[in-house]
Structure formats: structure tokens, C-alpha cells
Amino acid sequence: MKRKNFLKISALSTIAISNLNAYNLFNNSTIQKNNEIIKPPRLKAGDTVGLVSPAGFLSEKSLNESIENMEKLGFKVKVGKNVLERNGYLAGTDQQRADDINEMFRDESVNAIVCTRGGYGVARMLHLLDYDAIKNNPKILIGYSDITALLYGIFSQTGLVAFHGPVATSTFDEFSTKYFEKVLMENSERTLLPMYEEHQEDSYLIRSGHAKGKLVGGNLSIVVSLIGTPYDVDLTDKILYLEEVREEPYRIDRFLTQLISSGKLKNAAGIAMGVFRNCEIDPDRPSFERSFTLKEVLFDRLFDLGIPVVYGLSFGHIANKYTLPFGIEAEFNSTEKTITLLENTVE
CATH class of the missing domain: 3.40.50.10740 (Murein tetrapeptidase LD-carboxypeptidase, N-terminal domain)
Incomplete structure (x- = not known):
């Protein structure tokens, strides 16, 4: 074998082995289901x-x-x-x-x-x-x-x-600071998370109802990207909270369609959406390229799930946002647009 070809094959083999090792790191990740919930110690002034x-x-x-x-x-x-x-x-x-x-x-x-x-x-x-x-x-x-x-x-x-x-x-404004401290520093067994008053005007009810379950969620595109990985979370009987930024309606449609098609939302208890900032149709696009608004997409994709759904709660890429725990039991009232934490979030 010529030295040049040998070196080329050796280099390719090294890359292949490296990639295989990287694959194995992900493939062999521990998948721990039904973990006992662990609450962290609360924060105190001076910590x-x-x-x-x-x-x-x-x-x-x-x-x-x-x-x-x-x-x-x-x-x-x-x-x-x-x-x-x-x-x-x-x-x-x-x-x-x-x-x-x-x-x-x-x-x-x-x-x-x-x-x-x-x-x-x-x-x-x-x-x-x-x-x-x-x-x-x-x-x-x-x-x-x-x-x-x-x-x-x-x-x-x-x-x-x-x-x-x-x-x-x-931006740690008064509202954000208040709920940062309530959720992380107070050991309360019941905490109401109301909407920031100025967010009321742009919020809307998609499907009315009440739901109880553990809160999980976050950024929509990231939630979708974790489907099929060892880090995904079962949404059965969960209240899913979602927020997004700078994604046009057709992309929001794609993300939600993947959640629906994967079966992830089949047994979810409810969906509480924050503000999807800058996710409307680009006004500079030619009119023939425009189609659904964000609101139309959300109603089209989520109404028929038959569970409580609301848009515009006070979290996401905005000022004046509250802090949401991941894994804590809560009650969601889509009609009143509130989330109530039903247990202490910290020890």
C-alpha cells in the first residue's frame, strides 16, 4: 500500500473512531425514569x-x-x-x-x-x-x-x-424580582403566579379549563429538539409551559406538529404558553408569501387537543416575567390565566 494512501486511510479511521466514541457517549447515556423528586435548598440573602x-x-x-x-x-x-x-x-x-x-x-x-x-x-x-x-x-x-x-x-x-x-x-424589574424571590427564597406550600397586568391585553384563551400536574417545559424549539434523546421528559399528566422567540408562524406550526405527531401531547394535562416574542409574520415579506398568523397557528394546532390552553402568560423573552419550577405540582387555570404552585419548590 502506498504511504500516501495509508496515511489517508489512517486519518479517516481516526475520525471514524472519534465519531463512534462520540456516538457511544450519547447512546450509552443513563436513562433514569421515575426518579424521586429532589428539591434544592432555598436561597437566602448573603448566599x-x-x-x-x-x-x-x-x-x-x-x-x-x-x-x-x-x-x-x-x-x-x-x-x-x-x-x-x-x-x-x-x-x-x-x-x-x-x-x-x-x-x-x-x-x-x-x-x-x-x-x-x-x-x-x-x-x-x-x-x-x-x-x-x-x-x-x-x-x-x-x-x-x-x-x-x-x-x-x-x-x-x-x-x-x-x-x-x-x-x-x-432585567430584574420589580415583578421579575418579586417572583424570583417567592419561588426560590420562600418555602411556601402554595404560590399563585398571576399575569403581569400589561400582558393581559395581548394574551388570549385557546381552550378553557383547569388542570393539575407537574410543571415542565421551556423553549418550544429546544423541547422539540430533545424528542428521541435520553433527556426527553414524559408529558403524561404534565402541564407543559412553552415560550419562543424569533420564529415565524410556519416554524411554530412545524414544532407543534412534531410534538403532536410524536404523541408527546396525547396525554398532557394542559399547555400554558408565555409570550412568543417576534414570532409574527414578517411585515416585509411579499403578500403572496404570507399565510397564517401566530394566533391562527396556535388555534389550529392546539384547540382540538381538548385540554386547557392559553397564550401570553408572563414568561419568556420579555421583561416582567415570573420564575417557573420544573417538576413541581401545580394547578393551571387557562380561563383565569393563572398558574398556582401546589407545593414548596425548595427545602
């Missing part, structure tokens, strides 16, 4: 929060804003060593981002973990997380958007309740 960037890269200015936001809330701050790393559109390599999360869970001086921002990339490193360390050192972890994948991964593999809410770079 230390760890900042991590598990998705998109972060600027130094945004990091400073994150630290300032947390300190204004009364917390000390510990910054992950890779928070400012950059690898293309990611905050460092998959391993670096996973390392920061693993380290924050292992670090006894850190009481809670707050993601600095969303973006993309969490799903790439779910197989690199130390789920035993996470399960044995339960802590609050909070974020939204792409962080949905982290909530799914942690809950599906450990049973630890995580939280869909502000990231460290969010």
Missing part, C-alpha cells in the same frame, strides 16, 4: 451564586452586568473559570462549559447556579455532565431559552427540580 455560561459566549460587559444584578439581589458571586471563553458562537468548548457546571455543583461554597445567558449549545454537552455529583449536591439552577436543555437534562437524569426564569443578564 453565594455561581455564574456559568453553558450556551452562547458572553462579553466582559455582560459579565459585569451579571455580577451587578446578583449583588443587587443581595448575593455574593462566584464566576465560573470558563465564563468568558469563546469557541465560535459558544462560550468555550463543550467540555469547558460542562466543567463549569460540574464544578459549581461540587463546590460547597456555592448555594445556587445562575446561567448568564441563553443562545445555543447546551444540548451539545449534556452527556458531559456529572449527574451523580448533581444529584448528590442539589442546588438551584435557573435560566431560560437554550437553558431549557439543561433543565431537561438535569431533571430527567436526577429528578432535581430546576427553574425556568431570569438569567443573570436579565
Whole structure:
């Protein structure tokens, strides 16, 4: 065999083996079903929060804003060593981002973990997380958007309740701060999550009714992308909450159709949607390319499910949002547009 051909075959073999190893990492991921629910210790004033960037890269200015936001809330701050790393559109390599999360869970001086921002990339490193360390050192972890994948991964593999809410770079207005503190710092057995008053006008009822079940969900496109992975969550008797940003109605249609066709929504208890920001028809598109509005898509895809459904609750890519637990029993009233947590979210 010529040396040139041998080297080429050797290189291809190395790539193939590398890809096979990567496949096996995902294929052999532990699938833990019916985990016992674990509630993290509540946050207290003066506690230390760890900042991590598990998705998109972060600027130094945004990091400073994150630290300032947390300190204004009364917390000390510990910054992950890779928070400012950059690898293309990611905050460092998959391993670096996973390392920061693993380290924050292992670090006894850190009481809670707050993601600095969303973006993309969490799903790439779910197989690199130390789920035993996470399960044995339960802590609050909070974020939204792409962080949905982290909530799914942690809950599906450990049973630890995580939280869909502000990231460290969010605007901590009065409403957001109030419900951040209510859900993460108060050990209440019953918490009403009402709509922010100014969101009422743009919200609408799709199907009236009441439902009880565990709350799960997050960003719609991320929820759909996890179908068929070890990190997916069974939606039977669950209240699914969804939010989205910058997706046109036909793409929302596609995501919802996949949820329906996969059977995921067959036995769901209800669907509570937040604000789908900038998800209307692009006004600059030629008229012949326009079709359904977001509202028409939501009614078309979800009304016939026969379960309570509402659009426009106070969460998502917006200011004035409340914090939602992942894995806690709740009551959903689509007519009144409220969610009531029926148990304490933290210990």
C-alpha cells in the first residue's frame, strides 16, 4: 500500500473512531425514569451564586452586568473559570462549559447556579455532565431559552427540580424580582403566579379549563429538539409551559406538529404558553408569501387537543416575567390565566 494512501486511510479511521466514541457517549447515556423528586435548598440573602455560561459566549460587559444584578439581589458571586471563553458562537468548548457546571455543583461554597445567558449549545454537552455529583449536591439552577436543555437534562437524569426564569443578564424589574424571590427564597406550600397586568391585553384563551400536574417545559424549539434523546421528559399528566422567540408562524406550526405527531401531547394535562416574542409574520415579506398568523397557528394546532390552553402568560423573552419550577405540582387555570404552585419548590 502506498504511504500516501495509508496515511489517508489512517486519518479517516481516526475520525471514524472519534465519531463512534462520540456516538457511544450519547447512546450509552443513563436513562433514569421515575426518579424521586429532589428539591434544592432555598436561597437566602448573603448566599453565594455561581455564574456559568453553558450556551452562547458572553462579553466582559455582560459579565459585569451579571455580577451587578446578583449583588443587587443581595448575593455574593462566584464566576465560573470558563465564563468568558469563546469557541465560535459558544462560550468555550463543550467540555469547558460542562466543567463549569460540574464544578459549581461540587463546590460547597456555592448555594445556587445562575446561567448568564441563553443562545445555543447546551444540548451539545449534556452527556458531559456529572449527574451523580448533581444529584448528590442539589442546588438551584435557573435560566431560560437554550437553558431549557439543561433543565431537561438535569431533571430527567436526577429528578432535581430546576427553574425556568431570569438569567443573570436579565432585567430584574420589580415583578421579575418579586417572583424570583417567592419561588426560590420562600418555602411556601402554595404560590399563585398571576399575569403581569400589561400582558393581559395581548394574551388570549385557546381552550378553557383547569388542570393539575407537574410543571415542565421551556423553549418550544429546544423541547422539540430533545424528542428521541435520553433527556426527553414524559408529558403524561404534565402541564407543559412553552415560550419562543424569533420564529415565524410556519416554524411554530412545524414544532407543534412534531410534538403532536410524536404523541408527546396525547396525554398532557394542559399547555400554558408565555409570550412568543417576534414570532409574527414578517411585515416585509411579499403578500403572496404570507399565510397564517401566530394566533391562527396556535388555534389550529392546539384547540382540538381538548385540554386547557392559553397564550401570553408572563414568561419568556420579555421583561416582567415570573420564575417557573420544573417538576413541581401545580394547578393551571387557562380561563383565569393563572398558574398556582401546589407545593414548596425548595427545602
